[in-house]
Amino acid sequence: MSVMPLHDDSTIDDLLASVLRHERSAEDDGRAPTVANSVFWVQHGTRLTPESALYRNRYVLVRVGTAFGACSFDDGELGPEIAEMSGRPVRELLAHRSMPLRTAALDAWLGATSPHRADPRARVVTLPAGTPRERAVARDREIAGLLDLRPGMRVGLIGVVNPLVEAIRARGATPLPCDLSMTETQWGDPVERDMTRVIDRADAVIATGMTLGNGTFDPLRRRCLDRRIPLAIYAQSGAAVAREYLGRGVSAVSAEHFPFSQFSADASPLYVYRHPGDEVVGHV
Numbered sequence: 415m416s417v418m419p420l421h422d423d424s425t426i427d428d429l430l431a432s433v434l435r436h437e438r439s440a441e442d443d444g445r446a447p448t449v450a451n452s453v454f455w456v457q458h459g460t461r462l463t464p465e466s467a468l469y470r471n472r473y474v475l476v477r478v479g480t481a482f483g484a485c486s487f488d489d490g491e492l493g494p495e496i497a498e499m500s501g502r503p504v505r506e507l508l509a510h511r512s513m514p515l516r517t518a519a520l521d522a523w524l525g526a527t528s529p530h531r532a533d534p535r536a537r538v539v540t541l542p543a544g545t546p547r548e549r550a551v552a553r554d555r556e557i558a559g560l561l562d563l564r565p566g567m568r569v570g571l572i573g574v575v576n577p578l579v580e581a582i583r584a585r586g587a588t589p590l591p592c593d594l595s596m597t598e599t600q601w602g603d604p605v606e607r608d609m610t611r612v613i614d615r616a617d618a619v620i621a622t623g624m625t626l627g628n629g630t631f632d633p634l635r636r637r638c639l640d641r642r643i644p645l646a647i648y649a650q651s652g653a654a655v656a657r658e659y660l661g662r663g664v665s666a667v668s669a670e671h672f673p674f675s676q677f678s679a680d681a682s683p684l685y686v687y688r689h690p691g692d693e694v695v696g697h698v
Contacts, residue, residue, distance in 0.1 A: 420662050422639055425632045429658060430508055430520050437505040447503035448526075450519060452477040454497050455487075460676055462547040466600060467576065473651070474514050475672055476522040478504060481529060482672035483522025485627040485651040487514035514627040517652050524654035530669050530685040535660070539684040541675050547577070549675050553668075554578040556684060560646035560666035561618050563587040570612040572634065573622025576600040578648075582620070590616055613637045623649030623656055631656075635663035650674045653685075661689040 420429070441447050455474045461467070474492055476483045492512055499507060507519035530536055541552050558581035563569060565586030571578065574593040579600070582589040591605045592612040598605055606612050609630060613619055619638055625631040626649075638645040644665040647656040653669035660667060669685040 420658060422662055424659075424662065426517070426520075426626065426655065429655070430516060433520060433523055434505055434508050437503070437508070441505075447505065448478060448523065450476050450478060450499060450502055450504050450507055450522065453499040453502075453507070453515075455492055455494070458676065460546055462550055462577070466547075467596070469575075473672075474512075474518045476504075476507060476515075476518045478519075478522040478526040481522050481525030481654075483518040483520065483525055483652075483654065484672050484674075485514040485517040485521065486624045487512070487627060513629060514651075517627045517655060521652045521654045524658065525671065528654070530653070530657075530671060531683070533657075533685070533687075535687050536669070536685040537687075539686055541682050541684055543679055543681045545679070546676060549679075550575070550577045551580070553670075553675050553684060554581045555584075556686060557620065557646070557648045557668045558582050558585055560620065560648075560668055560686065560688065561644050563618065567617045568615055570609075570616035570619040570621075572609055572612065572619060572630075573624055573648075574599060574605055578620070579603070609634060610637060613641065613643075616643060618644045618646075620646045620648060623647055623651035623653060626652035626655055635659060639663040657687060660687055665689055 453476050457472045459470050472487050473484050474487055504519055504523055508516055510516055539556050541549055554577040557578055563585040567587040569582050569587045569589050571589045571591045574591045574596050579589050590612045591599055591603055592609050593605050596605045621634055625634055646666040647664055648668040649656045650670045656667045667687040675682055
């Protein structure tokens with residue numbers, strides 16, 4: 415469900431402004447504001463195996479009713495003081511100076527309005543109980559399956575996770591890794607920092623939802639639209655936000671809600687979306 419008719423040129427700021435207008439209009443009509451029941455952040459580090467890379471992530475979390483919204487952020491960008499925003503109207507968070515906090519609040523509002531668990535477009539995949547690596551491998555196998563990858567295809571990977579590199583290669587495709595914090599993959603593949611250079615060489619793109627919190631999602635989606643290549647988003651950050659752009663430059667979404675797969679050893683749901691009207695097979 416979207417509060418505005420999105421089109422190819424609709425940005426994240428356009429969507430956010432639409433939700434803000436909706437909330438202000440509701441209050442003008444005498445209805446109670448939508449409240450952020452809980453606001454907090456977590457810092458997380460993990461190694462999938464003792465010898466593998468150390469992944470460091472920080473997430474800001476916003477709860478609205480039955481939904482958690484999330485977005486990753488950089489070290490020092492937010493601190494524990496954001497917990498004081500718990501209980502405040504969502505519109506205050508949507509107007510916050512921090513883009514990750516705005517994104518997490520937008521994600522929570524959209525998730526509460528239209529839960530992934532109730533979305534008829536979603537295919538529910540159960541990630542198995544297991545070790546961090548076992549669960550990461552299962553998740554990334556599903557992510558690689560978001561697009562119909564063929565042998566010989568070049569796949570831009572914006573946001574490098576080593577099991578996802580493996581999963582792309584297992585389908586006979588060639589990953590083109592891009593990341594702002596890694597210099598090489600586990601196998602020594604060089605990692606590009608310039609997203610545009612990777613997109614322009616790719617037949618398809620798989621990108622992290624972290625792009626929603628650092629301002630790169632709009633140009634990423636626009637460039638894939640211009641090149642007419644499929645874009646899949648694997649999202650812990652902003653999963654419900656990415657879902658809004660299905661059929662508007664986003665061909666598929668892998669949506670996780672909090673608590674994410676790395677925070678549990680138990681079986682957990684993954685919500686997989688593919689837009690039926692999109693061509694999701696790239697051209698070699």
